[in-house]
Amino acid sequence: MDAFQNTAQPDWDWWSRLWPTPGATLRDLGVTADDAVAEVPSGNGYFALPAARITDPNTVYAVDRDASLLDELAHLADQHAIGNVEPIRGDARDLASLLPERVDVVLVANTFHGVDDRTEFVREAVDALADGGRLVVVNWHDRPREETAAMGEPRGPPTDLRLSPDETEAAVRDAADVTLAERVELPPHHYALVFEA
Template sequence: MSDMFIATSMPDRDWWAALWPDPEGVLRALGVQPEMTVVDLCCGDGYFTAPLARIVGGRVYALDIDPAMINQARGETARQGVSVSNWIVADAREVAALTPEEVDYVFIANTFHGVSDQTALARAVADILKQSGLFTIVNWHDFPRERTAVMGQPRGPKTEMRMTPDSVRAAVEPAGFHLARVVDLQPYHYGTIFERTL
């Protein structure tokens, strides 16, 4: 595990499905559109990778530091009958060096709260986005952890690690972005959608 990510781990798939029974609908609500080229940053086990690929026709760079997660994500996309154009095992900070083209959209879910230098990661993302490209960060609302129960158990990061949309904005905008909108993702999440400005 990189020292960039603090106290992050991949949860059980069953409770992701309990939270988000329609991941493709979540992605569409967050502005993912057909024919975009997308980076699924810290893709984990592929819960969002397969629906991303379905929407954009496979034009996805799926990156994770853990080869076991990449293998799970590959298996999940195969199970769902979709293809992903590029699989990358690497630290998220290396995304600019490993993505050979500018992309339309970068997506990261449930990981940003554990990034030790969030502005540096946002700068790496800015380096691969087209002008006016979008960087979407999905986070848990800053509710106390005991209030975010899934399948009968408190879930998500520790209360003190949770971020408000304003704290995400403060970390990302200095990297050359402006906050375009915040999307509430019931019951416990939100997405901040940033547009590249520099």
């Protein structure tokens, strides 16, 4: 299967301009010490690694198709003595079958706009959740790309791929029996929707 549209892994410097405190962002999204988490796709761990610090000793499953990004994540985890991240190579569209257990949180950060079959993807993510689990979707606001700059340049997906919070909510709720628990603003360019299964 092809990768999701316009979801390439940016470098850490770029990420840090948008998310200077990823651990605090995760806490704002409700990630706690009691959670087992899957981030999909995880890239090289910008959110998976701080999630692992929050949830230790519970596991954070970092799922991605790109072996080189997962190798980088594993190296960074070793460097920082983070032992509860489990890299899993595979396609996000097969999430439930890739994970060895159901999780409390599935985090989908900055990729939902590029998912080709959102219905199937959401169903797979919800199938990966334990009872009462949460699907967290972080998205770019539906503003023109020229208005979402970082490091002096327009960033994020093309304007025509962006979804409003209402459009994201509709896509998720049409696909699965979930309840919108919370909308979270993530300035300057993002929002998150937290769904409960």
